Amino acid sequence: MTHHTLHMPCTEADIRKLRAGDTVTLQDTLFGIRDATQIHMFDRGRRTRFDLRGHAVIHTAPNVRKVERSGTNQAGYEAVCIGTTTSDRMERFTRPLMEREGVRIIIGKGGLREDSAKAFQELGGCYLAVIGGAAALETTWIAAIEDVDLDDLNPESLWRFAIQDFGPLIVGMDSHGGSLYRDVQRDVEARRAAVLAKLGAA
Amino acid sequence: MTVLAPPATLRVDPDAIEEAAKLLYIRALKVLPDDIKAGFARLDATESDATAKSILATMIENIGVAERTDNLLCQDTGIPIFNVRVGRHVEVDGWALKQAIRRGTARATREHPLRSSVVHPITRVNEHTSCGLHVPVINIDFVEEERVLALEMIPKGSGSENGSFLQMLIPADGLAAVKRFVVDAAIRAGGKVCPPTILGVGVGGTSDLCMHLAKVAATRPLGSRCEDAEGAQLEAELSEAVNSLGIGPQGLGGDSTAFAVHVEVAATHITMNPVAVNVQCHSARRASATFTPEGVRIGF
Numbered sequence: 001m002t003h004h005t006l007h008m009p010c011t012e013a014d015i016r017k018l019r020a021g022d023t024v025t026l027q028d029t030l031f032g033i034r035d036a037t038q039i040h041m042f043d044r045g046r047r048t049r050f051d052l053r054g055h056a057v058i059h060t061a062p063n064v065r066k067v068e069r070s071g072t073n074q075a076g077y078e079a080v081c082i083g084t085t086t087s088d089r090m091e092r093f094t095r096p097l098m099e100r101e102g103v104r105i106i107i108g109k110g111g112l113r114e115d116s117a118k119a120f121q122e123l124g125g126c127y128l129a130v131i132g133g134a135a136a137l138e139t140t141w142i143a144a145i146e147d148v149d150l151d152d153l154n155p156e157s158l159w160r161f162a163i164q165d166f167g168p169l170i171v172g173m174d175s176h177g178g179s180l181y182r183d184v185q186r187d188v189e190a191r192r193a194a195v196l197a198k199l200g201a202a
Numbered sequence: 203m204t205v206l207a208p209p210a211t212l213r214v215d216p217d218a219i220e221e222a223a224k225l226l227y228i229r230a231l232k233v234l235p236d237d238i239k240a241g242f243a244r245l246d247a248t249e250s251d252a253t254a255k256s257i258l259a260t261m262i263e264n265i266g267v268a269e270r271t272d273n274l275l276c277q278d279t280g281i282p283i284f285n286v287r288v289g290r291h292v293e294v295d296g297w298a299l300k301q302a303i304r305r306g307t308a309r310a311t312r313e314h315p316l317r318s319s320v321v322h323p324i325t326r327v328n329e330h331t332s333c334g335l336h337v338p339v340i341n342i343d344f345v346e347e348e349r350v351l352a353l354e355m356i357p358k359g360s361g362s363e364n365g366s367f368l369q370m371l372i373p374a375d376g377l378a379a380v381k382r383f384v385v386d387a388a389i390r391a392g393g394k395v396c397p398p399t400i401l402g403v404g405v406g407g408t409s410d411l412c413m414h415l416a417k418v419a420a421t422r423p424l425g426s427r428c429e430d431a432e433g434a435q436l437e438a439e440l441s442e443a444v445n446s447l448g449i450g451p452q453g454l455g456g457d458s459t460a461f462a463v464h465v466e467v468a469a470t471h472i473t474m475n476p477v478a479v480n481v482q483c484h485s486a487r488r489a490s491a492t493f494t495p496e497g498v499r500i501g502f
Contacts, residue, residue, distance in 0.1 A: 036326065063277055063317040080315065083277030086361040086394045110361070110394040110453055131260045132361065132396045132452060133485040135277040136268035155317045155328075170253070170454065181393065184455045188389055188447050195385060195443050201378040 003168065006105075009054030012124035015104050018171045020178035024128055025167035029146075030107075032060040032159030034085065037150060038093040041158075042100075048149045048158050053102030058130070059085045059109070061155040064145065075148040075159075082142050082161070083135025086110045087127070095119040109133075111172055111181030120175050127173035129180075141166040211291045212349035214493050216298040219353065222491040222498065223306025226355035227282060227332075228314055230489035231274045234265050235502035237424040238486045241461040245398055254456025258398075261451070261484055276485040279316045280357035282307050282338040283421075289350035300340055303353075307331070307338050319360070351493040356421050362399060362483040365391035368413055371475040380405060380477045381440065384463070387479040388444045393453015396483035400424065401444060401460045404478040405433065407468035416480035419464035421488065423502070426464070433467040440465070451484070461486070 002022045006014055008029040018024065031052060040046045063080035067073065087108030094116035097103040104125050106112070109132030120126055130138060143162040151157040173179040196202045242262050249255045268275045284303050288294065308331040311318050318330040320337050332338070367387040371379050384403055391399075402420025404412040419428075428434040440463040450456025461484075470476060492499040 060277065061317060061319075063274060063279065063315070065315055081274040081277050081317075083274075085278065086364065086396075088394050089364075109396065110392070129452065129454065131257055131264070133276045133359075133483055134260050134264035136271060136273040136275055137260065137264040139273060140267065140271070155319075172454070180454055184449065184453060185392065187455065188392075188449055191447055192385065192389065195446050196382055198446075199378075199381045199385070199439060199443050201381040201385070 008056055010104055011054060012104070015124050015126050015175050018126050018174050019176070020171050020174045020180050022171040023168040024171060025165055026056055026163060026169070027165070028163065029055065030161045030163045030166060031055055031057045032062060032082070032161060033057040034059060034061045034156040035089055036153045036156035037158050038090055038097070040150060040153060042093055042096045046150065050149055050158060050160060054104050056105035056107055056128070057097065057103050058107040059087050059090060060159070061085065062159065064155070073144065073146070075145045077145045077148065079139055079142050079145055081135050082139045084109050084130045084132055084138065086132070087112050091116055098123045098125050107169060111179070117173055117177060117179050117182070120173055121177045124175050126171060126175055128169035129172040130169050209291045210349070211293045212351065212493065212495055214292065214294045214351050216295060216302040218493070218498065219299050219302035220306040220309070222353055223284065223303045223355070224310040224313070225500070226353065226489040226491055227307055227310040227357065228316070229500070230355050230357050230487045231279060231316070232268055232272065233489070234275060234485070235423065235488050237502070238461070239265060241424045245458040245461065249456055249458050251450060251456035253454055254450045254458055257451040257454065258458060275487065276359060277317065278359040278361065279319045279332065280359045281320060281363070282332055283356040283358055284338050284340045285354040285356070286340065286342045287345050287350070287352040288342065289345050289347040291349050292351050294351060296342070303338055303340055304333050308333050349495055352490060354488060354490040357487050359396070359483050359485065362395040362481040365395035365481040366413065366416070366479065368409060368478045369476070370409060371477055373473065373475050375475055380475070381443070383477045384440055384479055385443055385447070388447060388449065388459065391481060392449060395481040396485070397449055397453060397460065398451055398458045398484050399460050400482040400486055401440070401463045402480040402482065403436070403440065403463060403465045404480070405436070405465060405467045406470035406476060409476060411468055412476040412478040413480065415466035415468055416478040419466040420480045420482040422464050424461050428465045428467065430467045433465040437463055437465045
């Protein structure tokens with residue numbers, strides 16, 4: 001297990017170095033994305049003005065406070081609490097995020113499925129696990145909300161965050177077909193029969 | 203002939219309910235109940251997997267960060283649920299109470315501010331008040347205790363709420379099928395429901411009552427037991443079973459899949475054998491206000 005620090009945006013070569021079980025700390029920039037954001041981007045053909053190539057997106061819809069726009073705050077929002085939502089609902093958007101928008105890293109909780117694992121392997125991407133429900137801590141890794149797009153979907157807008165020492169995150173799925181979620185699921189399925197037998201419910 | 207004086211009543215003002223509803227929503231989002239903190243300490247002491255132990259440590263660290271920075275534990279402000287228990291000799295305008303809970307919820311959302319996580323199910327329009335049709339969910343029950351009105355607030359997060367399962371089993375399936383259903387629900391939910399969880403199980407009733415029982419079970423304090431002896435027995439067996447699966451915190455493996463499995467039971471029809479599962483995530487948030495003649499007590 002190796003620890004990596006990645007400055008965003010990153011390259012395919014950076015991603016190929018990561019192995020499931022490694023840990024990663026991200027620096028500089030992170031984009032927030034959610035169910036409605038991706039439904040509008042990929043099912044309804046909306047486009048973002050942000051360049052997501054080589055970037056990381058996190059499955060989130062933050063708690064924010066409205067503030068005056070300024071030179072350093074184009075968004076007009078400051079963070080109240082930023083955390084992470086369950087990724088599984090957004091499984092079918094992994095490939096379009098990578099193919100159309102050039103995203104390299106998806107951050108979330110609970111993992112993604114086999115289609116995503118395949119997309120990460122073919123296109124050079126990975127899934128980084130953040131600890132769900134630890135949002136107060138996660139918020140301390142966010143330096144600022146820099147900008148926002150598709151804000152009619154608020155809170156499920158497309159957010160651009162400035163980040164500092166975002167992590168450590170766990171490489172849950174790598175670009176070589178590795179998935180900690182698949183490994184655990186396999187172990188759990190293998191234990192199921194014995195668990196049911198003990199309950200008298202085999 | 204002796205005329206008995208009517209018993210003294212507790213009068214609860216809707217404005218006080220509104221203030222309490224606002225306060226409880228925010229407090230629930232920020233301070234985890236003591237029983238859940240103790241649950242974390244217990245899991246941390248017994249977890250044998252290194253990754254799982256580090257994940258639990260991060261969760262425990264987050265509880266402290268939330269309190270020190272006066273911030274929300276989790277970004278998910280949830281669907282607001284209010285459980286109201288009205289004792290005997292309590293005078294309250296029930297309709298006004300429901301309106302007061304809505305106003306308090308909307309004010310918490312605007313004034314803190316909080317993310318409104320509530321949308322119309324068809325248009326998906328968000329009113330940014332955490333309110334909508336039939337939301338907040340308000341459950342009202344009447345209890346024997348005198349001159350007490352208790353308001354319990356539960357912000358129910360979606361990651362765990364999406365891990366809800368119901369099956370109308372039949373008598374011939376037996377209790378074995380109920381147990382199998384719960385184990386398979388835990389497997390299906392995996393890491394998506396933010397384990398370690400409180401797995402709530404409803405057994406019996408009608409379909410809607412069965413799911414309500416599962417929700418009551420999932421949101422009961424840790425350490426409490428099912429009042430029905432058979433239900434309590436099932437709780438113990440299922441807690442051990444679910445924690446033998448190896449799902450672990452966040453679904454990344456380990457012993458700590460559930461703080462506990464809680465069971466609630468209700469009588470059912472001779473032809474029915476319903477079972478429901480509802481999950482509470484590790485951010486098992488609650489807050490309560492208890493109105494008595496002595497004043498208002500804020501707690502969990």
